[in-house]
Amino acid sequence: MKHLKPLEKVYQKEQGLSFLRLIIDSLQDIYRSRFLSRQLAERDIKAQYRQSILGIFWAFVTPLATAFVWIFLRSSGTVELTDTGIPYPLFAFTGTLLWSIIIESVNSPITSTNSSKSILSKINFPKEALIVSGVYKVLFNSLFKFLLLLVFVFYFGVGFHPSLLLFPLGILVMVFVGNTIGLLITPIGMLYTDVAKAIKFGFQFLMYITPVVYAVSEKDGLMKTVMEWNPFTPLILTARSLAVGTSPEYLTYFWVVLACCVPLFLLGLVFYRISIPIFVERLSA
Amino acid sequence: MAEEKQKNEVLVEVEGVSKKFCKDLKTSLWYGVKDLWSNVGGNKQERQLRPKEFWAVKDISFQLRRGECIGLIGHNGAGKSTLLKMLNGLINPDAGKITMRGRVGALIELGAGFNPILTGRENIYNNGAILGFTRKEIEEKIEAIIAFAEIEEFIDMPVQHYSSGMKVRLGFGVAAQMEPDILIIDEVLAVGDLGFILKCFKTIDDILPKTAVVFVSHSMPMVSRVCSQIILMERGRAQFQGTEVSKAIDLYYNRFTNNESNEVFNDGSLELEHVELINANSDKVAPDTLLQLKWGDPLALKFSFKLPASKAIPKFSVIIFDKEQRPVAVFEKNTLNSPIRITGDRLVFKLHHPNLQLSKGVYSINISASDMHSGSPKLRINNVLSFQVLHEEEIWQPFLLKTTYESV
Structure with missing residues (x-):
């Protein structure tokens, strides 16, 4: 009967489990459900492109359009921006494309969970698979953004340089940080739709205090302080530096953000695990 | 001897389980936030009814061994499905304890995870993955699934063009490949044509001796056909519980005595x-x-x-x-x-x-x-x-x- 033992499950009100136990369970479930996560991601990606002619193009539209607007504003002299050190169009394209990866990552846990509402309330499966499938989907879209950025890097004459090889890692870190933030707000975000709306709204403004379409201002002042404190600043700047081969500023802050996100991500997994039954109970009786 | 033991093992143990629900959505969501918070804190204190709450399930206890089948009957809203959700681990009880020993298969929704745009074959993988199969298992079973569902001809057609009966057949075909120790069935057999229902029954009859089954249905002939114990639920409580299945069915019917010609x-x-x-x-x-x-x-x-x-x-x-x-x-x-x-x-x-x-x-x-x-x-x-x-x-x-x- 040894094999039956791990299959025993107890459901009760009290969570007599330690934090550590929950983290281990959660990570085990991520491993166990690796096929499910892939299958879910595959399903969503296939379904998305089978019903579309332009396909992946839609993933680029918003960031490219934003970049074009800023390129136009700058070239027409409507706005005057600090010198970026690299061709401005390249700066703008890298900025908006990387920013879109962050936004997509932050939204991914809530979106994946909400779109599976109907199965969540009917079938018991490792819920972590939803998070992982969300990551897969973000990575899939990011792959094309990455390729597009490579084209830009060569088109604007930056050419190949060794740090370009590390560029994918910069993107991975952004996806990880974005998912951590998304995961932490998912428990509340599933109960109240306000959260998802607030994020959409908030990130529109957040872009302007992050060096997405203009560099961190050189003059001391409120803008500079805010931009330097903003945890997205080192992410964008480091990834961009890796892409265009300049030396990354704020590298220390980059490591700090990454280091903080590891425990926060685990915490997010635990919250998520605990909150799913409550979500099911409140919204799908 | 070992076999004897296996026969008698209690697979499902439900002890004094209760669950409350809230009648108002706004309040419910706010309680949800509070519960989130108290869950993080380990959730030790006893739960009382808060304003606008009611017990959807109250003090249900039973034991189920391998080879037994328990029927849950009661009118709509008696708490049957809520109890099933707790058994399936989808929601946590507010009081009491549920112990499930073994693999749990739930026939609550057939075809979960189907995407209407994708083909039947692709959706077998989706549904199978959600039910916990590995890719290898699905690859081994896919022919059996397609044959069971009798849709060889349409298997590469998008599921959105399937009739509802075809979807259900495909869903059941996948679910029938589960080899659970505990099987939870909720009303799924009500759909489909006669041939399909007979097929489902045959499948269930096959797995019945090897599993403990929890069966929710409004169809009393079906209940009396398969169940060895029964709980008649009424406003969340067990109004009748025992092995006299037809007595419970009579009680159930008496609730609907309708003398109006x-x-x-x-x-x-x-x-x-x-x-x-x-x-x-x-x-x-x-x-x-x-x-x-x-x-x-x-x-x-x-x-x-x-x-x-x-x-x-x-x-x-x-x-x-x-x-x-x-x-x-x-x-x-x-x-x-x-x-x-x-x-x-x-x-x-x-x-x-x-x-x-x-x-x-x-x-x-x-x-x-x-x-x-x-x-x-x-x-x-x-x-x-x-x-x-x-x-x-x-x-x-x-x-x-x-x-x-x-x-x-």
């Missing part, structure tokens, strides 16, 4: 004035209780009609329906030679059957009248009368036939 059609040529079950056990008939007959008794019905216009005797068809509104028997129709006469503008007659062999249960009678020659309908009334047949034996088939056995 219902005139479906009347062309105005005749009017039912009175109907009476002559030989009913009338000594203890209070206004609310049912007329009672013993199994094997004769059945005699007295009808009295008023015929304002016509002088022709119509042909009467009297049909007995069971509680599920299935017709179970029809009396022979009257002919021109039947000795019944119109006196004045009245037609009063008695219908007699010598030996009623309907099995224990509650039945109702419908009557219709049509023109003796042309067959055109004159009158139809549903549920003119209901009665109960008494017998000590609990069976679910509609007839218990009088039988003698002889050695030859």
Whole structure:
């Protein structure tokens, strides 16, 4: 009967489990459900492109359009921006494309969970698979953004340089940080739709205090302080530096953000695990 | 010895389980936030009802061993599905404890995870993954699944073009490949055509001896067919619990006693004035209780009609329906030679059957009248009368036939 033992499950009100136990369970479930996560991601990606002619193009539209607007504003002299050190169009394209990866990552846990509402309330499966499938989907879209950025890097004459090889890692870190933030707000975000709306709204403004379409201002002042404190600043700047081969500023802050996100991500997994039954109970009786 | 032990192992153990729900969404969401917070803190304190809450499930306990099947019955909203969700681990109880030993398979929703745009074959993978199969297992079983669902021809067509029956068949085909220790079934068998339902039953019969089954259904014949224990739920509580399945079913039916007769059609040529079950056990008939007959008794019905216009005797068809509104028997129709006469503008007659062999249960009678020659309908009334047949034996088939056995 040894094999039956791990299959025993107890459901009760009290969570007599330690934090550590929950983290281990959660990570085990991520491993166990690796096929499910892939299958879910595959399903969503296939379904998305089978019903579309332009396909992946839609993933680029918003960031490219934003970049074009800023390129136009700058070239027409409507706005005057600090010198970026690299061709401005390249700066703008890298900025908006990387920013879109962050936004997509932050939204991914809530979106994946909400779109599976109907199965969540009917079938018991490792819920972590939803998070992982969300990551897969973000990575899939990011792959094309990455390729597009490579084209830009060569088109604007930056050419190949060794740090370009590390560029994918910069993107991975952004996806990880974005998912951590998304995961932490998912428990509340599933109960109240306000959260998802607030994020959409908030990130529109957040872009302007992050060096997405203009560099961190050189003059001391409120803008500079805010931009330097903003945890997205080192992410964008480091990834961009890796892409265009300049030396990354704020590298220390980059490591700090990454280091903080590891425990926060685990915490997010635990919250998520605990909150799913409550979500099911409140919204799908 | 080991086998013996395996047979007796308790796979499902439910101890004093309760669950509360909130009647108001805004309040419910706010309670959800509070529960989130207290869950993070380990959730030790006892839960009381907060304003606007009610117990959806209260103090349910049972044990289920391998090879046993428990039926959960009760009217809509009695808490059956909530209990199932707790058993399946989808929501946590507010009090009590559930222990599930072994793999749990749930037939609650067939075809979960189907994406309408993708083909049947792709969706087998989606659904299978959600049910916990590995890719290898699905690859091994896919032919069996397609064959079971009988949709070889359409397997590469998008599922959105499937009929609902095809979707269900495909979903069941995947689910039937599970080899669970505990199987939870919720009403899924109500859909699909007869051939499919029979197939489902065969599959369930096959896995029944190896599993512990929790079965929720509104179909009492199905419940009495498969269940060995039963819980009748009423407002979240167990109103009846035990192994006497048909007793619980009777209790369940009594909740729906409906004495209203219902005139479906009347062309105005005749009017039912009175109907009476002559030989009913009338000594203890209070206004609310049912007329009672013993199994094997004769059945005699007295009808009295008023015929304002016509002088022709119509042909009467009297049909007995069971509680599920299935017709179970029809009396022979009257002919021109039947000795019944119109006196004045009245037609009063008695219908007699010598030996009623309907099995224990509650039945109702419908009557219709049509023109003796042309067959055109004159009158139809549903549920003119209901009665109960008494017998000590609990069976679910509609007839218990009088039988003698002889050695030859």
